[in-house]
Amino acid sequence: MTGTGFDLDRLLNTLAAWALALLWVLPLAYAVWTAFHPAAFEARFELLAPLTLDNFEKASNAAPFARYFLNTFLLVSLILAGQFFLCTLAAFAFARFEFPGRTFLFTLVLLQLLVMPDILMVENYQTMRLLNLVDTIPAIALPYIASGFGIFLLRQTFMTIPRELDEAARVEGASFLGVLWKVYIPLAKPTYLAYGLVSVSHHWNNFLWPLIVTNSVDTRPVTVGLSIFSAIDSGVEWSVINAATLMTSGPLLIAFLLFQRQFVQSFMRAGIK
Amino acid sequence: MKADAFPANSGKPIQLETVSRLWGETTAVDALSIDIPAGSFTALLGPSGCGKSTTLRMIAGLESVSSGRILIGGEDVTGRPSSKRDLSMVFQSYALFPHLSVAENIIFGLKVRRVARGDRDQRLKKVADLLGLSQLLDRKPGQLSGGQQQRVALGRAIIGEKPICLMDEPLSNLDAKLRHEMRVEIRALQQQLGFTMVYVTHDQVEAITMADQVVLLNKGRLEQAAPPRELYEKPANPFTARFIGTPPMNLFPANAFKKLSTAPDFQLGVRPEAIHPHDGGPLVADIRTVEYLGADILADCVVAGTSFQVRLPTAKPVAPGERIELGFEPDALHVFDADSGRRRDDLVAEFGTLLRS
């Protein structure tokens, strides 16, 4: 569409989009502001306030963040790999196979969306103990691996893939797993990307269960380190908390910034002409 | 013809035994029995919605059969998945994998069957050359025009050299020139490689020029299955008579002509191309409209109150409003029972003589 001339509609839209974006980014902006300024400027926004990295130093001294990062990274990878694997298989079954009990089983899966794993903490802790997994990274990961959300999401995506593609692959001799691997998974790439991002950010930020099921520095994720700064007797030190927040969610933010081009491109590419 | 680079391969026969397919209430395919000889080229022809695609998909194993049996190479494959039926297929909607390049789309099946890389590349090159796709191998289907997409689909089907190839209107988006070329190529390929071809088309020219056997369907039922020439020259019923041949055969009740008013129970037919200008001929026609077709002229005229189409040579220009006299050979007449629709060859001579008298 060549919109020559002045387009008021577009201008208004752009303005509104930007206004909302600025509003949305405010907490992050505030985090950046306080993290780089002394505590005295937590509530005072003066352009010439002195910059400092002390807050980061304080934050990083509070816990072995390097190790926690590694743990979180391992944890998130494990969860993501497990989720992709299990959810793909299950979603494929729900999307393209007819079998008795399908509706019932799908309802069971949906139920998982409703049951908050945190509520079942005591039972799950017992299970982990039974499996002798307490204080290991898999123990943090296992309850989340079969994700109702992931299954549901992938099922929806798989259902939108034209059946002819499936059929063409089958006629070409692909087995059902071949069809899954060669047709469904590549075409659902945007969904995997979106789901991956959501899952990563969720588990990157998960706190209570990891805290309870782990005991050692070798297994604990960054949020446990972060929690040192919150809910404290001595008043909130926003500058340090925000420095820690930036430190811990920085990788995620950067990953998103880097990814976003690919993110969008892969959406485009999957668009079926 | 570069097709001789491919090794010969022998086709397999296909039998459909009273195959039906229901979609809830509607019967898409109704107790259809067809015999498709090994290595033959069979065209499934019929109007839109008559069940051609459904029939083809049942042969492919993509649609379950509501009742009846399907045999391939003598084996009952009714319950076998398509991946085990050892056939290839070109879809009406192309069904190209949008995430794969043209090259990857074409060699998809070879990869699935783990054909060695060298062999694969060699075959790809041949097929791409054949179909004029060599320049496009790295593109994604989304970047191709409709016709180019269809050629990719065609490439994917023929590269596998399967004993059976199914095609669902593979040429419908190609331009006339390319379509003609592809028609010849596909036919040649099929004859050379010897596979059995089942070819769905709504284009009777395609069916007639390419097929050994044309299966004409209507509302899910078999109207006639015969070699093209027979279909054209001896249509078994009025439906076939009108469906085969462009423009379609002129059909009229026998009693439209006073001379035949004694025979109200019959329908008569004459093909537009069997009628020619003939001063003093039996048919006196008032010309209504004239359509220019390049090589010929198609005239729409009225004879004895009935609408008629006549194909005339361009050389003899006629104008709307004119009146001309026409004639036809006696054996150019077709006679059908008005009720059963059955062909009555026995009556042709009699009516022919009456009409021309």
Place this chain on the structure above:
Amino acid sequence: MKADAFPANSGKPIQLETVSRLWGETTAVDALSIDIPAGSFTALLGPSGCGKSTTLRMIAGLESVSSGRILIGGEDVTGRPSSKRDLSMVFQSYALFPHLSVAENIIFGLKVRRVARGDRDQRLKKVADLLGLSQLLDRKPGQLSGGQQQRVALGRAIIGEKPICLMDEPLSNLDAKLRHEMRVEIRALQQQLGFTMVYVTHDQVEAITMADQVVLLNKGRLEQAAPPRELYEKPANPFTARFIGTPPMNLFPANAFKKLSTAPDFQLGVRPEAIHPHDGGPLVADIRTVEYLGADILADCVVAGTSFQVRLPTAKPVAPGERIELGFEPDALHVFDADSGRRRDDLVAEFGTLLRS
């Protein structure tokens, strides 16, 4: 013809002035200038990928113009959105709204323009009757066959009675019978309502039978824009000569014939249907293959080492391997400059006489 129920409406002219469209490196449409008179029926014809759809989409305002101007009714609409261009369109891929029923799809535009309910229903009924969709009005597009879908798209376009209607291969999925009927209907509708039609097709028969003007494109460039008869009888260049007419015109270098070996810089052409058996005729042909077309036979033969196609009447059976003698009328010859490809009518008589001597 039920179309007379629609009120007459007057079309608008369209002008393309050196319009180009680039896709990155490739030039899909290359400095194209076309004049489409008000109320005319113009067909955009050309091989697959030549830029027909792109041109149409630029007229519709769906594709931006890289350079050049588009005028509709004398106004420059180059930067105007499609919703303001007051035209209708039928898409190659139907573009039916999957969530709306057939009826809702058809009246979509009327609803947008708040046409009164009664008027809307009445028009819907007419269009549905016309297109044989009355039984399907409540279905969703996903439940229709390809042909049925295309008819819905057609219905959506014609119900609005816009001054301009654009169609992108609207008939490609219909069977021959329906296609022929629709061809006549569309043409009649267009003439009755008087709107300007731009009609993309790759099927030259469609273009020739329906259009007042055929615009032949090749690789994004204009090859020839002329009425069908002129296109057929006086192709401006070898591309047009081969593209128009099925089977295509036989083209050969003048020096293939010893008699003409003095004129190496020309290309000659004769249409297959202009050649006829003629004992003692100038062309001696060895028949290679024979294709049965129903009304005629198409023979592939070799004349003076060059491949030739000849259309023969069914009445005279020929078999591969036979040798026959052929002739043609002197004015059936076409002469083109070998280099520039330009038509040389001035030389026809000379070469014709030489060749037949």
Place this chain on the structure above:
Amino acid sequence: MRDFTFKRDWIYGWLLLLPALVFLFAFTHIPAVTTFLNSFFSTPRGRRPAKFIGVDNYERMLGDPVFWKVLWNNLWYALGTIPVSVGLAIVMALWVNEKLTGRSFVRMAYFTPTVLPLIAVANIWMFFYTPGFGLVDQITGALFGWPASNYLGNPDTALNAIIVVTIWKEAGFFMIFYLAALQAIPVTLKEAAQIEGAGRWTIFWRITFPLLMPTTLFVCVNAVINSFRLVDHIFILTDGGPDNASALLLFYIYEVAFRFWETAYGATLTVALLVLLSLLAIGQFFFFDRKVHYK
């Protein structure tokens, strides 16, 4: 024969599901059933083991004013968060899907809430809401001369303040799904509508929005579930107060189960929550699924 194909489908289907089901059962369903059973027993404490008490826990729940309060709070919370966050998500997705100046920044901005941990973000919001020197008061004070307002410390505004945080957190998350769905709508549909004279609004309401329905259903189911499950920030912002004004059902369950250690009563409340959610979400799903899938 038909049976044969069907049986093979069955086996494939079940095999594919098996691994996921093992995990689902081990970590969700079996514990959930245990929870359900626990709701019929008293809370075991020290030397007093659990004993069967029938529906006493349920009777207690029905008579528990806090339960009713948090239930109403939760309803209000759902009504406050779902329509706004879903609506905003659609608008955001539409904006970000278009060619917009600085689209990358805008997209990133919308998405930040999903990336930032709620623990940290809650603290930031606490600052925003702090009376006097908090950002909201600074801004409203500077712009309108409003007096300091204690958003979190006032029972009338505490829940609404939390609703705002939740909307902020959720809209960007839902936007992703809408973005994916928008990309999947064939461009020709919009083109066809344009040709028919439809403007942006008509295209949105008549074409885009209906075609987004499956996504909307999905997002709504999630939003409903989240409205019962997003409580992390409450711990930091208000801790449910004042006087339970901002406590939600799940928050109360946490309180009962992990602060009061009344696990049996906690289980009872959990069962109530699950029943409620199932009615809402599954009902919604099965009711709309039919209408929403047009293919």
Place this chain on the structure above:
Amino acid sequence: QAVDLQFYFPVAVGGKAAETIQELTDAYVAQNPDVTIDAVYAGSYQDTVAKAITASRGGNPPQLSVILSVDMFTLIDEDLIIPFDDFLTTEEDKKWVDGFYPAFMENSQTGGKTYGIPFQRSTPVLYWNKEAFEAAGLDPDVAPATWAEMVEFGKKLTKKDASGNVTQWGVRIPSSGFPYWLFQGLAIENGATLANAEGNKTHFDDPKVVEALQYLVDLSTKDEVMAPGIIEWGATPKAFFEGQTAMMWTSTGNLTNVRDNAPFKFGVAMLPKKEQRGAPTGGGNFYLFKGASEEQSKAAVKFVQWITAPEQSAKWTIATGYVAPRAETWETETMKAYTADFAPALVARDQLEFAKAELSTYQNQRVTGIFNDALAAAITGKKDAATALKEAQKQADEILAEYR
């Protein structure tokens, strides 16, 4: 063969605490090769108790944990802890127990047994902004000593701008999260006790308690010296620094924070009195968990004795601001040097003389939860003080009846 100990600790006062505990543990292990101690940071107090109970129910309890002193009855009720007495058999040990401030021991002993050893303990104090006092024409070195004075000072300190919006409040008594704690200061000052020592009876509707609550409510409604509504605990120091309030009540745990960040001179005083001085204690004790072997428990007790010994305790106090729980700690050179440099640190210790046990009962969280709701209802004006407390008392009675 070394004894393995696992030890959970919460952190409630910023990053340094975790580090210090880790250092101390490491030092101990270095000195005692026959023990290994796995010191596990377990989040906030809430998180720690959740983790400890979950782990115990999962059959994997720690041997030792620092948990809120008020959770003693809950832990007994859950049958998770054992008294220290079995391992404190010698006279020396008994004397050691007696060496803790009695105010801290009130929450650590019940039924004649010692279940908790005070460790990270605190008490609330009053901070005031000397510059604000001066600006209001008050003596910057004198804090209000009585309730009446606090109101009086407060009125002078409350400043409004031209449009009538308050820019500085007189006093700030935070009421978010655990409002009962600071309120308990008022109650004690008014001569009331909130719960009996057995933890099975509360006195929420005691007229003295009602009076105390009325005073708190009046501070913002009648006297208008304190901001209305629930006042956030976490933002209170910041509000103090920003000049939003001239006085604040908060934990001694904030001393270090205030010293580092207050951009003005400030003073620290005991809470003002009504009938008497008074303040609750707060914070966490060591508990011994069930399920440990005899050897482990012994080793745990030895570790507790070591870490509460003067040197270690001093280090801990200086690092965190918690009140050292034993008198002898204050006599060490380190502490003396510290208090000499920073006299306000002594206020909390001196106040211990008047301090009482923090509200603690069976089903403590639930009972205090009810009490908190009542306070919040009164503060936000949803109920009057008497009604709110009466209802709370009724609910508490229902819960506690079974423990009598």
